[in-house]
Amino acid sequence: MELQSLYQEIILDHYKHPQGRGLRDPFAAEVHHVNPTCGDELTVRVTLEGDVVMDISYDGQGCSISQASASVLHEQLVGGTIAAGLSITDAFLALMQGRGTVEPDEEILGDAVAFAGVAKYPARVKCALLAWMAWKDAVSQAVERHTPEVTP
Amino acid sequence: MTAVHAPVTGLLDVERVAADFPILSRTVRGGNRLVYLDSGATSQKPSAVLDAERGFYTQHNAAVHRGAHLLAEEATDAYEAAREKIAALLGATARELVFTKNATEAINLVAYSFSNATAKAQFGRPLPAGAERFVLRPGDEIVVTEMEHHANLLPWQEVCDKTGAVLRWIGVDDSGRLDLDHPAHGLKAVLGERTRVVALTHQSNVMGTITPVRVVADAAHAVGALVVVDACQSVPHMPVDVSLLGADFLAFSGHKMLGPSGIGVLWGRYEILESMPPFLSGGSMIETVRMEGSTFAPPPQRFEAGVPMAAQAIGLGAAVDYLQSLESGDGSARGLAAVAAHEHALTGYALEALSEIPGVRVVGPTDNRERGSAVSFVVEGVHAHDVGQVLDDRGVEVRVGHHCAWPLHRRFGIAATTRATFYVYNGTRDIDDLASAVRAAQVFFRVA
Numbered sequence: 001m002e003l004q005s006l007y008q009e010i011i012l013d014h015y016k017h018p019q020g021r022g023l024r025d026p027f028a029a030e031v032h033h034v035n036p037t038c039g040d041e042l043t044v045r046v047t048l049e050g051d052v053v054m055d056i057s058y059d060g061q062g063c064s065i066s067q068a069s070a071s072v073l074h075e076q077l078v079g080g081t082i083a084a085g086l087s088i089t090d091a092f093l094a095l096m097q098g099r100g101t102v103e104p105d106e107e108i109l110g111d112a113v114a115f116a117g118v119a120k121y122p123a124r125v126k127c128a129l130l131a132w133m134a135w136k137d138a139v140s141q142a143v144e145r146h147t148p149e150v151t152p
Numbered sequence: 153m154t155a156v157h158a159p160v161t162g163l164l165d166v167e168r169v170a171a172d173f174p175i176l177s178r179t180v181r182g183g184n185r186l187v188y189l190d191s192g193a194t195s196q197k198p199s200a201v202l203d204a205e206r207g208f209y210t211q212h213n214a215a216v217h218r219g220a221h222l223l224a225e226e227a228t229d230a231y232e233a234a235r236e237k238i239a240a241l242l243g244a245t246a247r248e249l250v251f252t253k254n255a256t257e258a259i260n261l262v263a264y265s266f267s268n269a270t271a272k273a274q275f276g277r278p279l280p281a282g283a284e285r286f287v288l289r290p291g292d293e294i295v296v297t298e299m300e301h302h303a304n305l306l307p308w309q310e311v312c313d314k315t316g317a318v319l320r321w322i323g324v325d326d327s328g329r330l331d332l333d334h335p336a337h338g339l340k341a342v343l344g345e346r347t348r349v350v351a352l353t354h355q356s357n358v359m360g361t362i363t364p365v366r367v368v369a370d371a372a373h374a375v376g377a378l379v380v381v382d383a384c385q386s387v388p389h390m391p392v393d394v395s396l397l398g399a400d401f402l403a404f405s406g407h408k409m410l411g412p413s414g415i416g417v418l419w420g421r422y423e424i425l426e427s428m429p430p431f432l433s434g435g436s437m438i439e440t441v442r443m444e445g446s447t448f449a450p451p452p453q454r455f456e457a458g459v460p461m462a463a464q465a466i467g468l469g470a471a472v473d474y475l476q477s478l479e480s481g482d483g484s485a486r487g488l489a490a491v492a493a494h495e496h497a498l499t500g501y502a503l504e505a506l507s508e509i510p511g512v513r514v515v516g517p518t519d520n521r522e523r524g525s526a527v528s529f530v531v532e533g534v535h536a537h538d539v540g541q542v543l544d545d546r547g548v549e550v551r552v553g554h555h556c557a558w559p560l561h562r563r564f565g566i567a568a569t570t571r572a573t574f575y576v577y578n579g580t581r582d583i584d585d586l587a588s589a590v591r592a593a594q595v596f597f598r599v600a
């Protein structure tokens with residue numbers, strides 16, 4: 001059974017008891033991402049205050065990996081700075097795209113290390129990344145929108 | 153779990169058949185036996201098909217329909233013999249049969265006939281006699297059904313966007329059948345004098361539903377529309393005779409019927425094919441070529457531009473031979489009739505096995521009538537992706553997701569299903585393994 005390495009207890013926990021699920025107001029940007037191969041969908045909103053991520057709220061439907069991943073993302077990133085959130089995201093992306101060759105750093109990733117096993121299942125990597133790509137998209141839209149235009 | 157099952161009759165001698173498929177002797181994750189239940193996506197290939205392709209390359213390889221040397225003659229003869237064999241399977245003649253790369257391309261070929269004829273007509277450019285039937289005007293209507301594979305939906309949406317035609321569709325009822333009598337999206341409501349094309353599947357790749365093509369085709373012809381049938385899930389699994397079906401076009405893929413990938417078939421009524429402008433253009437499809445303009449070969453060559461996929465066509469011919477050689481274990485049927493009987497028996501067995509698992513719901517017909525062997529289901533509390541993962545861990549290979557029929561899934565309010573499809577090399581043991589793997593998924597995700 002390699003299943004346990006894919007579905008770590010932490011993942012199943014987050015799937016059954018998602019953290020921060022539900023869409024909340026106000027928000028700086030909202031995005032809707034889908035995984036076209038399986039139809040999984042996720043709406044993500046980010047709320048920012050200066051450099052700080054005040055909230056990431058989300059709603060959607062999909063498999064345990066995609067839903068647990070959104071919950072872990074919420075837990076890891078809310079309360080931190082945008083820059084910290086993006087660097088965790090980069091580490092998570094590298095882990096997921098590493099086909100099982102990247103050694104995960106728990107210091108940076110926290111609970112997100114539980115997804116290390118997913119990297120060995122290429123078909124599931126997109127599930128794990130759905131929330132992270134959505135948040136990255138949302139935060140970049142929010143930042144863009146709030147950057148005053150520079151007039152030369 | 154100890155329910156008494158009705159005896160299963162009409163099966164092929166599965167062990168003997170499976171022995172013809174080299175891949176079925178490999179093991180998968182965890183050293184498990186391979187339980188391949190994804191033939192609806194693509195089938196496995198018997199040695200006879202692999203040998204035919206290899207035999208072509210080692211003995212006869214040359215560019216088909218070009219050159220006059222011995223190899224070119226042999227290659228051309230083998231390619232055309234495959235065409236004749238496949239035509240005979242359908243009760244058609246060889247000149248009505250166009251080779252494409254797959255069913256998707258075959259359907260696009262027909263769809264592009266409409267947008268190409270419409271574009272040429274706009275500028276008064278030459279078109280074959282009878283091409284008016286392919287010229288669309290804004291407000292003309294194209295009818296599909298809600299259960300189509302994307303391959304028989306998106307090409308028609310594209311035609312609509314290019315010509316101003318309007319897409320309409322026949323709905324699906326709660327049991328997974330075409331809702332032909334529905335007041336808003338039934339046959340009478342949807343077909344009208346502006347209907348120019350009716351495109352429908354012969355068998356749903358998700359639910360297994362066999363559609364009443366003849367009924368729909370007669371209604372379509374009564375309003376002067378052309379009928380395009382997606383036969384991807386029917387021709388590989390049951391006898392199909394185009395002289396009885398009522399269709400004007402039929403499309404299917406070789407790779408789903410034990411043949412190689414890269415070969416598909418479009419059958420069309422000859423006089424209709426003759427009235428169509430070319431799809432892809434270039435070498436092999438011409439009559440005369442001048443700098444000022446060119447004329448085109450008659451069908452099927454008109455629609456086979458470039459050096460064709462000869463080895464694949466020959467491989468598909470070998471697959472047809474193989475399918476026709478199969479015989480029911482009890483000797484009651486041969487060929488595709490034996491294949492259909494085998495799958496019918498397996499489907500009944502599978503529907504019963506799944507109905508015994510609490511929390512499992514089959515999407516589509518559960519009476520084993522007018523349905524083929526695609527069985528899709530949801531497991532309450534476990535997403536299809538997760539079901540598929542547990543199955544895969546036990547060597548049971550199924551398809552999960554929307555199976556390229558997203559609107560159908562939306563119709564049933566579900567995002568994804570788990571789909572098992574059966575073919576000639578599957579037996580009741582595979583279904584037993586499927587059922588116990590589904591139970592294992594329920595245990596793993598703590599819903600049972």
Ligand SMILES: Cc1ncc(COP(=O)(O)O)c(C=O)c1O
Nearest residue numbers: 254255256301303357382384405
């Ligand atoms: C009903 C149906 N139509 C069309 C297709 C498309 O076939 P292909 O991808 O071989 O062109 C498929 C296969 O996935 C199918 O099941």
